[in-house]
Amino acid sequence: MPNVWPISLFQEITSSEWDEYLLWLFLPIIIVFVVPIFLVLFIYGCVIFLHIYGLRHQIREAYHTSYWNGARVAITSFWDAVGYVWHGYELHGIENVPDSGSALFIYYHGCLPLDVYYVIAKLILHKNRSLHCVGDKFIFKIPGWSAICKMFSITAGTVEECTNQLREGNLMCIAPGGVREALFSDPNVYDMLWGKRLGFARVVINSRAPVIPMFTENCRESFRTPVWGRSFFRWVYEKTKMPLCPIYGGFPVKMITHLGKPMTFDYDHVTPEEVRKQIKREVRALIRQHQRLPGSIIRGIAQRFRSSKTRQRDVLPEQIELLNRNGQSNGATTQEETQAVTSDAST
Numbered sequence: 001m002p003n004v005w006p007i008s009l010f011q012e013i014t015s016s017e018w019d020e021y022l023l024w025l026f027l028p029i030i031i032v033f034v035v036p037i038f039l040v041l042f043i044y045g046c047v048i049f050l051h052i053y054g055l056r057h058q059i060r061e062a063y064h065t066s067y068w069n070g071a072r073v074a075i076t077s078f079w080d081a082v083g084y085v086w087h088g089y090e091l092h093g094i095e096n097v098p099d100s101g102s103a104l105f106i107y108y109h110g111c112l113p114l115d116v117y118y119v120i121a122k123l124i125l126h127k128n129r130s131l132h133c134v135g136d137k138f139i140f141k142i143p144g145w146s147a148i149c150k151m152f153s154i155t156a157g158t159v160e161e162c163t164n165q166l167r168e169g170n171l172m173c174i175a176p177g178g179v180r181e182a183l184f185s186d187p188n189v190y191d192m193l194w195g196k197r198l199g200f201a202r203v204v205i206n207s208r209a210p211v212i213p214m215f216t217e218n219c220r221e222s223f224r225t226p227v228w229g230r231s232f233f234r235w236v237y238e239k240t241k242m243p244l245c246p247i248y249g250g251f252p253v254k255m256i257t258h259l260g261k262p263m264t265f266d267y268d269h270v271t272p273e274e275v276r277k278q279i280k281r282e283v284r285a286l287i288r289q290h291q292r293l294p295g296s297i298i299r300g301i302a303q304r305f306r307s308s309k310t311r312q313r314d315v316l317p318e319q320i321e322l323l324n325r326n327g328q329s330n331g332a333t334t335q336e337e338t339q340a341v342t343s344d345a346s347t
Contacts, residue, residue: 072130072151076121083118086252087222088304091122093259099127102166102209103262105173106200106279108192108287109181110219111247115257116173119214120152123171132165132172136179138243159202166207173214174200176276183245184234187220188294190287194280201272201279210262211279215286217256221300223249253300258286 083089097103107116120131134157135149148154155161157174165172175181181193204211225233225245233245260282265275292299 073124075151076124079117080121080125083114083121083255087114087118087255089115089118090256091119091259092256094122094126096212096259096262097123097127097129097171098210098262099129100169102169102207103171103212104166104200104204104207104209105131105171105212105214105259106283107173107175107214108190108216108219108283109175109177109179109185110216111182111223111225111249113175113182114222115216115219115255118255119173119257129171132170134162134172134174136243138179138241159199159206162200162203163206166203166209172209174203176200176280179241179243180237183225183237183243183247184230185220187224190220190291190293190295192280192284192287194276198272198276201275204265204275204279205267205270205272208267210264212262213260213279213282213286215258215283215290217258217290218253218295218300218303219255221249221253221295221297222251222255223247224297251297251301252304253297254303256290258290260286 080089105119116131116133120133123129123131130153132153132155135154137156139149139154153170155165162172162174176194176197177185177192178197180195185191185193203209225247230245236242236244263279263282265278
């Protein structure tokens with residue numbers, strides 16, 4: 001039997017030397033690229049900590065009233081910090097939210113509802129009010145999500161349940177477009193895929209709650225669905241109601257949520273179709289007033305470094321041109337909306 005131990009020893013030595021050689025070879029690359037990443041993450045971690053620390057009084061007060069309320073405020077403080085750091089998040093029109101009593105937020109659904117999380121955080125931290133949300137049934141089937149859905153009052157939202165929540169004086173938000181709008185709306189035009197849904201309109205009539213239209217700038221630029229295969233995934237969704245379309249993104253675009261003036265109706269004489277038409281027109285007006293089209297991820301990131309006056313001056317001329325084109329093609333643009341945008345551009 002031949003003696004193989006010298007060969008094994010040689011292989012062990014050369015393998016060790018080779019690993020050491022590779023380590024010294026790639027060590028400069030690791031230092032140059034990895035260390036700055038950890039440094040940036042550490043800095044942003046400090047920013048998030050300081051932002052949450054600034055809200056420590058609200059967190060401490062919440063824990064005194066209820067354990068779950070304290071947990072809710074702590075989580076929303078984290079979300080508020082993430083929105084501040086990653087998206088430069090702003091909420092405009094919070095004065096339109098009543099300090100007490102009910103209101104129904106109707107909003108355009110982005111690819112992921114990050115803006116809704118940020119709005120929930122702002123309302124809890126600055127208005128001491130919870131925003132009840134209507135979510136798609138599939139989220140209640142995800143393991144581990146039931147607890148957080150219960151904590152933040154997320155429900156599947158039948159007409160009767162939503163009506164009762166609003167009659168009790170709560171705030172609630174509904175996206176009539178739902179998952180279909182989230183996954184398949186075109187970021188070039190931010191089209192509203194509401195279909196013939198009337199449930200939310202019946203909730204408005206039954207509860208007699210004021211409606212607050214809501215839209216978030218660049219909500220479709222932060223996360224997107226790929227263009228390739230969209231028709232196939234749309235077909236799968238329509239057949240199975242399963243949101244299997246892939247999502248990519250996490251881009252740090254500027255996000256600003258705009259809350260419109262509260263809308264009321266002649267509840268005894270208005271029809272669900274009329275309520276849907278009026279609310280849809282108001283949400284569309286917010287989109288045309290505040291979103292530069294076609295949507296652009298690069299432009300959304302650049303808005304983080306530009307003043308609000310510059311953004312408005314750049315956006316509105318392009319919106320007016322789009323209004324003039326679409327007004328003849330689909331008849332969706334009303335004369336009042338065009339005049340409103342034009343008057344904003346002249347100020």
